[in-house]
Amino acid sequence: MGRLLTLAVFLTALALPAAAQEEIVADLSQRQVPITADFDGSELILYGAVKRETPISITEPLSVIITVAGPSKPVTVRRKEKVAGIWINTDAVEIDSAPSFYAIATSRPLNQILSDTEDLRYKISIPRAIRSVGAPQTVMDSHAFTDALMRIKAANGSYQARPSTVAFFDQTLFKTAVTLPANLTEGTYKVTLYLTRDRQVVxxxxxxxxxxxxxxxxxLYRLAHDRPLVYGLLSIFIAIAAGWGASAIFRYFKG
Structure with missing residues (x-):
C-alpha cells in the first residue's frame, strides 16, 4: 500500500506543470489618475524586478515587454471621398473592439523578442490588440480602416509604440515611463508586463x-449619464440664468 501511495504521488507530481523559473515583481508610480478640469496629461512610471529560482542564463537572455491598455469599445471608421466636388462618407467599417489607449514599451525591438505566434496568442502588439472580425462585402480593403484608426490614434498620443525604452539592468531590474495624454477615457486600465526568452513568453x-x-x-459626468433629464433641465436653467445675468449687466452699464 505504501509503495502504491508513493507511486501515485510521483505520477501526480509529473502531471503538474513545472514551477516558473522567473517571476515578475512590479509596481506603478501611481494606482489612480484623477481627471480634473485642468488635467493636461500625466506620466506613469513602471518599475520592477525579476525573481528567479535559477542562475541568470547568459546564452538565453530575457527581455521585457510592458503594455498599458485602456477600456476597449467598438469603433466605426468611415472613409471620405470627393464626389461631384463634395467630400462625403462613402464606406464604413465597424471595428469590433479597440482600446481607447494603448502603449507598448520594450527592452529591445519587438520583432527581436516576440514571435508572430506568441503575438497572436497574447495580443501584445498594437494591431493584435485591435479586434476586427469582419467587414461589409462591399469593402475590399477593410485592413485600411484599421490602419487609419491606428494612424489617427497615434497622432493624438492615444496609441504609443516605444521600442527599446525599457531600461533592463543586469537581467534583473527594469524601469520605464509611459506618457498619459490629456484625452484619457475614464475607466480601468490594464497594465501587463511580459518576460520573453528566445521570442517566447516566459x-x-x-x-x-x-x-x-x-x-x-x-x-456632472455621473449626472449626465445617470439622470439625463435632470442634467438637461439644469443645463437649460444655467443657460437662461447666464443669459439673463449678462442682459442685466449690459442694461445696468448702458443706463
Missing part, C-alpha cells in the same frame, strides 16, 4: 490602473 504579470474624473467633473 511569464507575465497584470495589474490595474484607475482613471476617473474627480470633483465637479465627476458629478
Amino acid at each position: 511569464t507575465s504579470y497584470t495589474t490595474n490602473l484607475a482613471v476617473q474624473k474627480v470633483g465637479l467633473e465627476r458629478f
Whole structure:
C-alpha cells in the first residue's frame, strides 16, 4: 500500500506543470489618475524586478515587454471621398473592439523578442490588440480602416509604440515611463508586463490602473449619464440664468 501511495504521488507530481523559473515583481508610480478640469496629461512610471529560482542564463537572455491598455469599445471608421466636388462618407467599417489607449514599451525591438505566434496568442502588439472580425462585402480593403484608426490614434498620443525604452539592468531590474495624454477615457486600465526568452513568453504579470474624473467633473459626468433629464433641465436653467445675468449687466452699464 505504501509503495502504491508513493507511486501515485510521483505520477501526480509529473502531471503538474513545472514551477516558473522567473517571476515578475512590479509596481506603478501611481494606482489612480484623477481627471480634473485642468488635467493636461500625466506620466506613469513602471518599475520592477525579476525573481528567479535559477542562475541568470547568459546564452538565453530575457527581455521585457510592458503594455498599458485602456477600456476597449467598438469603433466605426468611415472613409471620405470627393464626389461631384463634395467630400462625403462613402464606406464604413465597424471595428469590433479597440482600446481607447494603448502603449507598448520594450527592452529591445519587438520583432527581436516576440514571435508572430506568441503575438497572436497574447495580443501584445498594437494591431493584435485591435479586434476586427469582419467587414461589409462591399469593402475590399477593410485592413485600411484599421490602419487609419491606428494612424489617427497615434497622432493624438492615444496609441504609443516605444521600442527599446525599457531600461533592463543586469537581467534583473527594469524601469520605464509611459506618457498619459490629456484625452484619457475614464475607466480601468490594464497594465501587463511580459518576460520573453528566445521570442517566447516566459511569464507575465497584470495589474490595474484607475482613471476617473474627480470633483465637479465627476458629478456632472455621473449626472449626465445617470439622470439625463435632470442634467438637461439644469443645463437649460444655467443657460437662461447666464443669459439673463449678462442682459442685466449690459442694461445696468448702458443706463
